[in-house]
Amino acid sequence: MIRKILSSEKIIEINSLTKDFKKLRAVNNLNLSVYKGDVFGFLGPNGAGKSTTIRMLLSLVRQTSGTINLFGKPLDSDRKNILSRIGAIVEKPDFYGYLTAYKNLEILGKLSGKEITQKQIMQILELVGLDNRFDSKVKTFSHGMKQRLGLAQSLLHDPELIILDEPTTGLDPQGMKEIRDLILHLSKEKEKTIFLSSHILHEVELVANRMIIINKGTTKVEGNVKDLLDAKKLKVTFEIDDEQKVKDLILNSGWKDKFEMNTKTVFVFSLEGEEVPQLNKYLVENNISVSAVIPKRSLEDYFLKITDEAK
Amino acid sequence: MLTLIQIELYKIFRKWRTYIGFIAIGVLVPLIHLAFLLTGESTIDFMTRNIQQSFIFVGNLLNGYFVSYLILNSITVHIPFLIALVAGDLLAGEATAGTYRMIITRPVTRTQIIISKFIAGIIYTNLLIIWLALISLVVGVLIFGTGELLVSSSHAIIIFERTDILWRFFIAYGFAVLGMSVVCSLAFLFSSLVENAIGPIVSTMAIIIIFIVISAINIDFFQSIKPYLFTEYILSWRLIFDDPVDLTELLKAVAILLAHIVFFFSLTLFLFKRKDILS
Numbered sequence: 397m398i399r400k401i402l403s404s405e406k407i408i409e410i411n412s413l414t415k416d417f418k419k420l421r422a423v424n425n426l427n428l429s430v431y432k433g434d435v436f437g438f439l440g441p442n443g444a445g446k447s448t449t450i451r452m453l454l455s456l457v458r459q460t461s462g463t464i465n466l467f468g469k470p471l472d473s474d475r476k477n478i479l480s481r482i483g484a485i486v487e488k489p490d491f492y493g494y495l496t497a498y499k500n501l502e503i504l505g506k507l508s509g510k511e512i513t514q515k516q517i518m519q520i521l522e523l524v525g526l527d528n529r530f531d532s533k534v535k536t537f538s539h540g541m542k543q544r545l546g547l548a549q550s551l552l553h554d555p556e557l558i559i560l561d562e563p564t565t566g567l568d569p570q571g572m573k574e575i576r577d578l579i580l581h582l583s584k585e586k587e588k589t590i591f592l593s594s595h596i597l598h599e600v601e602l603v604a605n606r607m608i609i610i611n612k613g614t615t616k617v618e619g620n621v622k623d624l625l626d627a628k629k630l631k632v633t634f635e636i637d638d639e640q641k642v643k644d645l646i647l648n649s650g651w652k653d654k655f656e657m658n659t660k661t662v663f664v665f666s667l668e669g670e671e672v673p674q675l676n677k678y679l680v681e682n683n684i685s686v687s688a689v690i691p692k693r694s695l696e697d698y699f700l701k702i703t704d705e706a707k
Numbered sequence: 708m709l710t711l712i713q714i715e716l717y718k719i720f721r722k723w724r725t726y727i728g729f730i731a732i733g734v735l736v737p738l739i740h741l742a743f744l745l746t747g748e749s750t751i752d753f754m755t756r757n758i759q760q761s762f763i764f765v766g767n768l769l770n771g772y773f774v775s776y777l778i779l780n781s782i783t784v785h786i787p788f789l790i791a792l793v794a795g796d797l798l799a800g801e802a803t804a805g806t807y808r809m810i811i812t813r814p815v816t817r818t819q820i821i822i823s824k825f826i827a828g829i830i831y832t833n834l835l836i837i838w839l840a841l842i843s844l845v846v847g848v849l850i851f852g853t854g855e856l857l858v859s860s861s862h863a864i865i866i867f868e869r870t871d872i873l874w875r876f877f878i879a880y881g882f883a884v885l886g887m888s889v890v891c892s893l894a895f896l897f898s899s900l901v902e903n904a905i906g907p908i909v910s911t912m913a914i915i916i917i918f919i920v921i922s923a924i925n926i927d928f929f930q931s932i933k934p935y936l937f938t939e940y941i942l943s944w945r946l947i948f949d950d951p952v953d954l955t956e957l958l959k960a961v962a963i964l965l966a967h968i969v970f971f972f973s974l975t976l977f978l979f980k981r982k983d984i985l986s
Contacts, residue, residue, distance in 0.1 A: 454811075455811070456811055456984040457983040475816070476734070476814045476815075476816060479812060482812070487808075492718065492806060493804065494721055495718075495725075497859070503717075504813065507711075507813035508716070508813050509813075628804060
């Protein structure tokens with residue numbers, strides 16, 4: 397689902413943000429802006445610096461340098477007011493296991509500084525599908541249920557900005573879909589601004605309108621999801637049986653500029669969507685046997701590459 | 708702030724470990740009462756052995772006041788453990804459970820969090836000492852009755868009239884609260900440094916035991932540092948059971964204990980406000 401930017405009002409503005417943990421630089425000169433109404437995808441492989449950035453956004457961790465403005469105000473100077481307008485899940489949600497789901501939400505509601513009624517708590521629990529377990533102690537909950545409760549606590553005080561750090565981790569496919577649907581509902585119907593951290597490109601693609609990819613604490617790619625994941629720009633792998641014959645053919649044809657690299661019988665081309673069948677036809681007409689054609693969007697390819705490097 | 712303190716107290720009293728202290732006192736003190744019922748006379752004999760030839764003791768010396776006085780002496784080691792059990796968990800428990808993130812990302816300042824948790828810890832300390840007073844003094848008086856209080860100090864044996872005792876106990880228990888609040892604030896400080904409640908409990912007890920041992924060893928060097936150890940002042944409630952009461956020494960002990968509480972609390976606040984929450 398692709399959405400357009402709704403506003404030019406900046407909800408999050410990060411400038412030259414850096415965080416050092418002793419010798420390790422977790423976030424390095426990061427800049428980003430999130431606008432009102434955005435579903436902003438914050439992508440990166442594990443260890444890229446996403447959670448550290450989120451912790452800085454929520455004042456859990458103090459930045460080494462750089463500035464964070466939320467709702468147009470510096471986080472350092474107006475922290476209390478800013479946090480009253482934010483709901484968040486930071487990594488895996490943890491609760492007081494010896495208390496019930498309802499009591500946990502009641503405590504967190506009181507801490508949010510707003511009057512949260514019993515009815516509101518039950519409505520939120522119903523929204524995340526935990527209303528039938530409101531009286532159960534959280535220590536009896538599965539990871540998925542805790543994740544839902546985490547989402548519930550982030551929405552409890554009706555915040556304008558919702559920061560979700562890997563909200564679908566540990567959920568089954570149905571649970572993941574429900575979270576995605578909820579994000580879209582909150583964005584479309586409730587006009588919330590959502591900052592969604594994930595290490596799964598496809599997850600961000602389904603809900604976000606803007607995104608950034610970071611790696612090793614540094615911005616790698618930033619822009620509109622629609623532009624960045626343009627289906628027309630593809631890296632296409634052709635599996636062909638005769639390496640030398642294909643090389644001779646391609647290098648002496650108009651496809652030369654589209655050719656990127658090959659390893660034995662695997663040839664990679666950078667193509668526009670409609671060029672894929674044209675190249676396939678050209679090869680077949682020149683008696684080349686094509687056993688497979690695998691298209692990949694260039695950003696997807698790039699993201700997979702940095703994810704593999706991180707492993 | 709009141710809401711925050713209520714929340715902290717609610718959390719404290721929903722944990723099983725909180726009741727260990729109350730149960731321990733509720734079991735231990737009646738056991739001491741029973742022991743005194745069976746063999747208490749020999750304790751009195753032992754205390755008065757040296758002066759029995761010069762004086763004749765009449766009346767009920769083995770009474771509730773006497774038993775409570777002896778029980779109050781236990782607060783140096785036993786009660787600190789029960790205090791550290793809860794105070795050491797106040798911040799470290801949040802780190803262990805991962806709930807720091809939940810509370811710090813709410814619109815409350817870190818100072819508010821520290822103050823509310825500290826006050827809740829001090830309230831727990833108060834309640835535990837009140838429980839000790841109830842069990843040892845009230846139950847002691849019910850079992851053994853009242854009478855004169857026989858107190859043995861290093862230089863004399865003092866006998867207080869029954870009308871001159873209760874106010875001393877009130878102040879002594881108040882002093883005990885102050886002394887145990889130092890233990891509470893020390894455990895609270897350690898609790899802010901680590902992510903597991905075992906560390907603060909063990910560290911607090913280790914410091915108390917080391918200080919007590921240093922105080923007990925009669926070496927010049929140790930004796931010279933003795934005045935700087937807070938454990939030295941925790942038992943200063945004994946000054947109240949002297950005649951006359953050395954008010955200067957008593958107030959000095961109060962000031963030193965208060966200074967320790969302020970120092971430990973301020974250091975906790977300073978460190979916690981700068982702490983990166985990574986748990």
